[in-house]
Amino acid sequence: MDILNKLISASNSKSSLSAFIDDYNQELYDFLLTQSYRDLKRYKEDIDRYILSHLKVIKTLDFDLESTRVFVLILLEVAERFSFLTSFQRLFKLLHKNDCELGSRIQASSSFFIGVRRISDYEKRVDQILHQLSVAYNVEDSEERVVGTLINFYAQVVHNFALQNQDRVLLLRDHILSKREDLSFYFLRHELIDKVFSIDISDHIVAFEKIKSLLDIFLERTNKYLSFTHDSFMMEEGTSYVDLLGCDCPDFFALRDIAVDEYQKIADKSVYYSLDKGVRVLTSESQLFAYLYSYGKMHYNKVTSAFKALPDNLNDKCLEIIDWGCGQALASVCFFDYIKEKGCELIVHQVTLIEPSKIALKRGSLHVKKYELAGNIRTVNKDLDSLVDNDIVSDNTHIKVHLFSNILDIEKFSLKKLISFIENNFQGENYFVCASPYINYLRTSRLDGFMSSFSRFDSFEKYLDVDHEKGEWINGWTRSIRVFKANIESSIE
Numbered sequence: 001m002d003i004l005n006k007l008i009s010a011s012n013s014k015s016s017l018s019a020f021i022d023d024y025n026q027e028l029y030d031f032l033l034t035q036s037y038r039d040l041k042r043y044k045e046d047i048d049r050y051i052l053s054h055l056k057v058i059k060t061l062d063f064d065l066e067s068t069r070v071f072v073l074i075l076l077e078v079a080e081r082f083s084f085l086t087s088f089q090r091l092f093k094l095l096h097k098n099d100c101e102l103g104s105r106i107q108a109s110s111s112f113f114i115g116v117r118r119i120s121d122y123e124k125r126v127d128q129i130l131h132q133l134s135v136a137y138n139v140e141d142s143e144e145r146v147v148g149t150l151i152n153f154y155a156q157v158v159h160n161f162a163l164q165n166q167d168r169v170l171l172l173r174d175h176i177l178s179k180r181e182d183l184s185f186y187f188l189r190h191e192l193i194d195k196v197f198s199i200d201i202s203d204h205i206v207a208f209e210k211i212k213s214l215l216d217i218f219l220e221r222t223n224k225y226l227s228f229t230h231d232s233f234m235m236e237e238g239t240s241y242v243d244l245l246g247c248d249c250p251d252f253f254a255l256r257d258i259a260v261d262e263y264q265k266i267a268d269k270s271v272y273y274s275l276d277k278g279v280r281v282l283t284s285e286s287q288l289f290a291y292l293y294s295y296g297k298m299h300y301n302k303v304t305s306a307f308k309a310l311p312d313n314l315n316d317k318c319l320e321i322i323d324w325g326c327g328q329a330l331a332s333v334c335f336f337d338y339i340k341e342k343g344c345e346l347i348v349h350q351v352t353l354i355e356p357s358k359i360a361l362k363r364g365s366l367h368v369k370k371y372e373l374a375g376n377i378r379t380v381n382k383d384l385d386s387l388v389d390n391d392i393v394s395d396n397t398h399i400k401v402h403l404f405s406n407i408l409d410i411e412k413f414s415l416k417k418l419i420s421f422i423e424n425n426f427q428g429e430n431y432f433v434c435a436s437p438y439i440n441y442l443r444t445s446r447l448d449g450f451m452s453s454f455s456r457f458d459s460f461e462k463y464l465d466v467d468h469e470k471g472e473w474i475n476g477w478t479r480s481i482r483v484f485k486a487n488i489e490s491s492i493e
């Protein structure tokens with residue numbers, strides 16, 4: 001039985017639904033949020049029907065529990081994505097009533113899904129919607145989601161008012177377009193918006209269908225990676241960056257200084273926006289420089305604050321480091337700088353770098369190679385969902401240090417798959433260093449879900465569990481850090 005059918009069967013009473021949510025939180029997250037749009041679309045009507053017919057039971061759940069809030073937030077996200085109007089309205093009200101944190105994009109959607117009677121309602125709210133989307137775009141969400149929400153908004157306007165008020169719909173469209181020059185509305189320059197806004201709206205039904213189908217094509221296209229290189233080892237060679245690095249071992253700040261110089265020569269804001277807040281799989285050297293220039297210091301501070309929580313007993317031990325979604329391997333670089341500065345006597349037997357971007361991975365292994373301490377380096381050019389057992393070579397007797405720097409919060413891979421991959425491939429003593437920005441409650445729940453799945457091992461020990469929103473840590477940065485240990489045994493069920 002698939003997860004949706006299991007959910008439906010469990011939803012006949014408060015107790016069975018809440019037990020189910022507890023047991024299957026990761027499967028639900030993966031099914032409803034991480035799965036590709038194309039695959040999820042097959043269940044669209046079933047999900048809407050599920051929400052509407054089980055609202056009565058959902059309302060009885062205990063909203064003081066994190067698992068309930070995450071579950072209902074996930075349903076709301078799906079309702080928003082597919083424009084399930086009634087489901088969205090009911091779930092939004094329910095979460096609002098229970099004081100749950102709702103992100104800016106969801107707030108923006110509520111402004112056009114709830115309480116709209118006349119076109120003047122849209123006209124009055126459009127600036128607020130754009131402002132909320134700009135916060136989502138600049139701080140919280142992927143470009144894909146923000147552009148998707150804006151298109152859903154325009155589709156609603158066309159559907160509801162293009163028949164009687166075509167001129168005012170066009171004025172509203174022009175008003176949105178007039179914001180394009182402002183960099184905080186950079187998402188308005190997306191090519192899909194040009195395509196959608198140029199659709200003839202004289203027949204509002206045809207126009208609505210065309211907008212929806214363009215949006216579908218766009219959402220189905222995303223989440224695909226370029227083909228991977230299966231060479232055994234990848235490293236940048238023979239480039240001017242290799243010359244810039246020179247022969248000595250740099251540290252994180254030397255690498256950042258190079259990136260600052262190089263990015264200032266490029267001085268193109270569009271490169272910065274192409275990073276999509278650093279989560280995009282990078283394809284050019286300009287993006288590598290822009291990333292390190294824009295996010296480097298923040299990531300350095302975040303991940304170093306997490307290393308400080310590791311226990312001292314790692315001294316003198318033989319380690320393997322696994323840097324997941326490593327990008328340019330900055331987390332590994334920061335780890336080496338940290339142990340050098342602390343004067344730890346560690347033997348690093350092997351560093352495994354896993355990353356879907358070829359250009360970033362090659363640079364990452366070049367960075368790591370500079371550290372004498374690094375031992376053997378292995379590169380795996382894949383996204384996390386594509387990993388298979390023989391991609392990884394690990395020794396049960398070594399201590400494994402897993403670096404998850406700014407990766408667990410990204411909703412692009414299945415946590416469930418990742419956890420079973422780790423359990424199958426990393427037996428023995430494992431330390432996990434997870435550092436992400438605090439984006440919102442739902443994203444941080446991924447870090448919690450990841451950590452709690454290892455808590456079933458007797459040896460589980462938690463060293464740090466901290467969430468800081470803007471203003472609660474340094475420099476206006478946010479952080480969610482989880483540092484813990486688990487001895488993974490093969491026999492545990």
Ligand SMILES: C[S@@+](CC[C@H](N)C(=O)[O-])C[C@H]1O[C@@H](n2cnc3c(N)ncnc32)[C@H](O)[C@@H]1O
Nearest residue numbers: 278279281325326327330383384405406412413
């Ligand atoms: C915010 S960056 C973090 C990079 C690096 N860990 C750091 O702290 O600098 C996110 C990284 O995740 C990678 N990424 C995106 N989707 C991924 C996926 N599905 N599986 C693995 N890595 C992914 C991106 O290519 C990018 O390098």
